[in-house]
Amino acid sequence: MAEQTREGPRGKPATRRTLLSRRDALSAEQRHAASQAIGDRLHPILRGLAPGQIVALYAAKGSEVETHAIDRDARAHGLIVAYPRIAESRALAFHRATREELVAARYGLREPHEGAPVVELAAIAMFVVPGVAFDRQGGRMGWGMGHYDATLAQAATATRVGLGYECQLVDHVPLEPHDQRLQMIITEVATYVA
Numbered sequence: 416m417a418e419q420t421r422e423g424p425r426g427k428p429a430t431r432r433t434l435l436s437r438r439d440a441l442s443a444e445q446r447h448a449a450s451q452a453i454g455d456r457l458h459p460i461l462r463g464l465a466p467g468q469i470v471a472l473y474a475a476k477g478s479e480v481e482t483h484a485i486d487r488d489a490r491a492h493g494l495i496v497a498y499p500r501i502a503e504s505r506a507l508a509f510h511r512a513t514r515e516e517l518v519a520a521r522y523g524l525r526e527p528h529e530g531a532p533v534v535e536l537a538a539i540a541m542f543v544v545p546g547v548a549f550d551r552q553g554g555r556m557g558w559g560m561g562h563y564d565a566t567l568a569q570a571a572t573a574t575r576v577g578l579g580y581e582c583q584l585v586d587h588v589p590l591e592p593h594d595q596r597l598q599m600i601i602t603e604v605a606t607y608v609a
Contacts, residue, residue, distance in 0.1 A: 427559065430547075431548065431556060431559065434583050437583065438478045439477070446480075449480070449581075449602075449603035450482075452603035453480050453580075453602060454484040454485050456606050457485055457488075457576065460574075461492055461494065464540055467494070468495070469494070470494050470539070470541045471496075471497045471498070471499065471509050471539045471542045471544075472496055473498065473544065473545050474498060474517050474525040476525075480579060480580065482543070485543065495534075497512070498510060498512050500520070501520065501521060505562060506562070510533055510534060511531060512527035516528065536573075537572075541573060541575075542566070543576050544557075544563050545577075546577050546578075546583065548583055549577050553575075553599070554588030554590055554594070555588060555600075563595070565593075575596075576598065576600075576601060577597040577599070578602075579602055580602055581605075584600070584602065596609060
C-alpha cells in the first residue's frame with residue numbers, strides 16, 4: 416500500500432519538497448558550472464534544427480538551470496527564440512522576445528510583454544523546459560500548476576527537452592494521466608534519451 420501511495424498524486428508534494436531542497440542547496444558557483452555544462456550538451460541538439468525554426472526557452476526562476484548561453488547559441492545558429500507567458504488557459508502562450516525584453520510577472524517569473532509577437536504552439540520545433548524532478552524515462556514534475564503539461568499536450572510533434580541538475584533525478588517521477596513525458600533530459604553529467 417505504501418508503494419502505491421508514494422507513486423500516486425500524494426507522492427508529488429513530498430518529491431517536490433525533497434528535490435527543491437536538493438537543487439536549492441547547490442551553490443551559485445555549482446549551478447553556474449552545471450548550467451554551462453548542460454548548455455554544452457544541448458548545443459549539438461540545437462544545431463540539429465534548421466535555421467529559422469523556433470525553439471521555446473524559459474527564463475530561469477530561482478535555482479533552475481540558467482538559459483542565457485542557450486539563448487545566445489540558438490540565435491547564433493539562426494533559430495527563432497520564444498518565451499512563455501502564463502495565459503488565461505492552462506496552456507502557456509509563447510512570444511518572440513529577447514531576454515532583455517522579458518518583464519517581471521506572477522510567481523517570480525520573467526516573461527514576454529503581452530504585446531510581443533505571438534508564436535503558435537504548432538510552429539515550435541523544440542521545447543526546452545525546466546522542472547523540479549525528472550526520471551530517465553522522460554518523466555517530469557514541475558511546480559504543480561500543469562502549464563507545461565497542457566502546453567505539451569497541444570504540441571505533440573515538437574521535440575521536448577528537460578533541463579535539470581543531476582541531483583534532480585529520481586528513479587521514478589510519480590505521474591498522473593495528464594502528465595506529459597519528455598524525449599530527453601539533459602543534466603551536467605549526461606543526456607538521458609527516453
